[in-house]
Amino acid sequence: MKRAIAAIPAVLLLAGCAPANTATDDFELRVGALTTQNVLTLCQASGGLDGPIEEVGGSVTASDPFPAFAPASEALAAGHIDVGSSGATGVLSALAGGRDLVVVAVERNDNDTQGIVAGSGTGIASIEDLAGRTVAINEGGTGDYLLRKALVEHGMTIDDVEPVSLAPADAATAFSSGQVDAWATWDQYLVSAQVDLGATLVASAADIGAQNPSVHVVSREFADEHPLGVGALYRALEGCADEVAADPSILADAYREAGVSDAVAEEIIAHRAPSIAPADEDFAAEFAELAEFYADQGLTDELVDTSAATADVRTWVEG
Structure with missing residues (x-):
């Protein structure tokens, strides 16, 4: 993927004022x-x-x-x-x-590389079905946001589910072993859950109007x-x-x-x-x-x- 890309000499204006130095430097x-x-x-x-x-x-x-x-x-x-x-x-x-x-x-x-998936045997097919269920998230990050945004869009709150804060690798293990019912995740984790584990896509980021x-x-x-x-x-x-x-x-x-x-x-x-x-x-x-x-x-x-x-x-x- 290597290519030569011509860089245009430019000054970036940050917070409304340009840095004084426009010369190339080491x-x-x-x-x-x-x-x-x-x-x-x-x-x-x-x-x-x-x-x-x-x-x-x-x-x-x-x-x-x-x-x-x-x-x-x-x-x-x-x-x-x-x-x-x-x-x-x-x-x-x-x-x-x-x-x-x-x-x-x-x-x-297309805002479809993030979303919420549910385990194939959980019977979860909608955001409303998440009520009372365990959902893996990365606290404060993408997963936490996706879950909360989905719940708000469906008239629910975080108190309606049981969020489980896990790092991505730990969440993958917990989800694959059935220790959590659903998972709010992204990119390869989202696709792997669906393709390798047969997970159900409950909602994509686009479905819930997420902006992340x-x-x-x-x-x-x-x-x-x-x-x-x-x-x-x-x-x-x-x-x-x-x-x-x-x-x-x-x-x-x-x-x-x-x-x-x-x-x-x-x-x-x-x-x-x-x-x-x-x-x-x-x-x-x-x-x-x-x-x-x-x-x-x-x-x-x-x-x-x-x-x-x-x-x-x-x-x-x-x-």
């Missing part, structure tokens, strides 16, 4: 990819980040993949990595915890110090997403290498490949709405101000 982009094969993960693994970053004077290194965004956000806060990925919910939780992050790219698809796209974030420090690096990162992600859209086998092969079955890999690429979009005013509005939902649900102690946590690439100007 820097290192330290990537904290996830085990999920999103565009950043694929782009880093293929070397697709290298050319654009090198064109603006930087180099690329990578940590071991993170199983979830929570530990990646800790690494961002500690200054060990510069860029990571998450669902928008994970970034919101990180902001609530005092992390200073900037969303610089959004993955857009995958996003790519940088630390505020990196954005301020290396705006050209942020611009090159965005261009690289665009190029890598275009390549996957043109050749979905790239994504299937990556998931096979990560250990999923051939059937799961093929089902994953049956979904529309994501495209890279800017964290524009539409996303900023979605993110603010997500923050309101979290506050209403008591997932954050107060309403998180997201107004300075997005950067719209259309505000770039040539240096």
